[in-house]
Amino acid sequence: MIAPLRDFVGAFGRLLDSAPDEPRILREGGALLRTLVARDDWLPDAFARPDPARYQQFLLHADSTERFSVVSFVWGPGQATPIHDHTVWGLIGMLRGAEYSQGHVFDGDGRAQPQGEAVRLDVGDVEAVSPTVGDLHRVHNAHADRVSISIHVYGANIGAVRRHTYPAEGGRKPFVSGYSNTLLPNLWDRSEELRSTFA
Amino acid sequence: MIAPLRDFVGAFGRLLDSAPDEPRILREGGALLRTLVARDDWLPDAFARPDPARYQQFLLHADSTERFSVVSFVWGPGQATPIHDHTVWGLIGMLRGAEYSQGHVFDGDGRAQPQGEAVRLDVGDVEAVSPTVGDLHRVHNAHADRVSISIHVYGANIGAVRRHTYPAEGGRKPFVSGYSNTLLPNLWDRSEELRSTFA
Numbered sequence: 001m002i003a004p005l006r007d008f009v010g011a012f013g014r015l016l017d018s019a020p021d022e023p024r025i026l027r028e029g030g031a032l033l034r035t036l037v038a039r040d041d042w043l044p045d046a047f048a049r050p051d052p053a054r055y056q057q058f059l060l061h062a063d064s065t066e067r068f069s070v071v072s073f074v075w076g077p078g079q080a081t082p083i084h085d086h087t088v089w090g091l092i093g094m095l096r097g098a099e100y101s102q103g104h105v106f107d108g109d110g111r112a113q114p115q116g117e118a119v120r121l122d123v124g125d126v127e128a129v130s131p132t133v134g135d136l137h138r139v140h141n142a143h144a145d146r147v148s149i150s151i152h153v154y155g156a157n158i159g160a161v162r163r164h165t166y167p168a169e170g171g172r173k174p175f176v177s178g179y180s181n182t183l184l185p186n187l188w189d190r191s192e193e194l195r196s197t198f199a
Numbered sequence: 200m201i202a203p204l205r206d207f208v209g210a211f212g213r214l215l216d217s218a219p220d221e222p223r224i225l226r227e228g229g230a231l232l233r234t235l236v237a238r239d240d241w242l243p244d245a246f247a248r249p250d251p252a253r254y255q256q257f258l259l260h261a262d263s264t265e266r267f268s269v270v271s272f273v274w275g276p277g278q279a280t281p282i283h284d285h286t287v288w289g290l291i292g293m294l295r296g297a298e299y300s301q302g303h304v305f306d307g308d309g310r311a312q313p314q315g316e317a318v319r320l321d322v323g324d325v326e327a328v329s330p331t332v333g334d335l336h337r338v339h340n341a342h343a344d345r346v347s348i349s350i351h352v353y354g355a356n357i358g359a360v361r362r363h364t365y366p367a368e369g370g371r372k373p374f375v376s377g378y379s380n381t382l383l384p385n386l387w388d389r390s391e392e393l394r395s396t397f398a
């Protein structure tokens with residue numbers, strides 16, 4: 001039942017074909033993502049499995065020319081990211097459980113400092129990041145005792161983007177996230193439904 | 200070492216971005232495919248495995264908006280397709296072993312009949328099909344005692360295209376090929392090479 005993800009990828013590709021500016025990507029792409037995470041019956045188990053050591057980043061789809069990528073983030077109980085940037089637009093939709101995203105800004109010494117309250121994402125919520133709307137944050141599972149999963153879309157092949165983490169002691173470190181998976185789901189087999197229409 | 204396939208997918212996507220007509224797709228896309236099958240060090244074993252019962256069609260990549268798909272065809276010893284059409288352009292590049300493609304045309308009774316000699320594809324060779332250049336053929340492994348593998352590119356998500364097979368007794372039957380795999384290779388993780396450039 002992976003059809004909702006296939007439909008999402010196609011619709012996102014057509015949105016980007018129309019050469020939208022970033023506000024439109026975040027608005028219309030955000031609406032597509034909201035539709036995707038409004039139901040939780042399509043993510044195969046292999047891409048929903050936590051790892052006790054670290055949060056998982058399962059690539060679900062990458063566009064042929066790397067205009068966008070779709071990633072399942074699986075948070076084990078209490079797991080968190082370092083403070084990090086993205087350098088491209090990103091959309092985060094909550095599929096299962098809940099997470100907190102704490103925005104950061106640079107202080108006078110170029111050190112990343114928390115700004116405002118952490119945003120809590122519950123099932124169905126969508127948030128955006130980008131160098132324009134705010135690119136620095138730290139994310140953590142809102143639950144200390146269960147798995148949470150968010151679906152992320154980025155304006156690049158995010159696992160291969162050169163970006164940064166910001167350690168507490170100041171400065172920044174080069175960061176390339178990669179992916180947790182060597183195999184992707186096959187979204188594209190519609191043969192069963194099509195054959196069912198044969199006379 | 201899946202980089203050659205990733206490079207091929209990106210280059211093919213950029214080619215299609217330029218809105219080429221079919222002759223240019225077959226010419227320039229054919230050149231890209233020739234480069235891809237000029238080396239045989241990139242196809243993961245999971246997508247090179249024959250099945251004793253039938254030839255395998257492993258989807259390697261599908262474009263976000265289904266402009267094209269890339270498929271590994273794995274022929275067990277002596278395996279063959281029925282006579283079939285494609286309804287979209289297709290490019291076939293021989294990666295390992297050899298195959299024969301026998302072109303067909305309709306006779307006065309609308310029956311598919313062999314036309315001309317079968318084309319033999321050896322490693323590195325590339326052939327094209329389409330409703331314009333000839334869309335009907337039957338393919339078989341040139342080897343009765345070993346596996347052959349060809350890499351195919353089509354102007355659609357080929358596994359979901361409504362097409363036809365042509366039985367010996369005449370007429371045609373609806374045909375949707377589907378895919379043999381539920382998991383695709385992850386072409387997109389460049390983190391190892393990128394991290395190796397960190398100071």
Ligand SMILES: [Fe+3]
Binds near residue numbers: 084086129
């Ligand atoms: Fe983030």
Ligand SMILES: [Fe+3]
Binds near residue numbers: 285336338
């Ligand atoms: Fe064919």
Ligand SMILES: [Mg+2]
Binds near residue numbers: 320
């Ligand atoms: Mg030859």
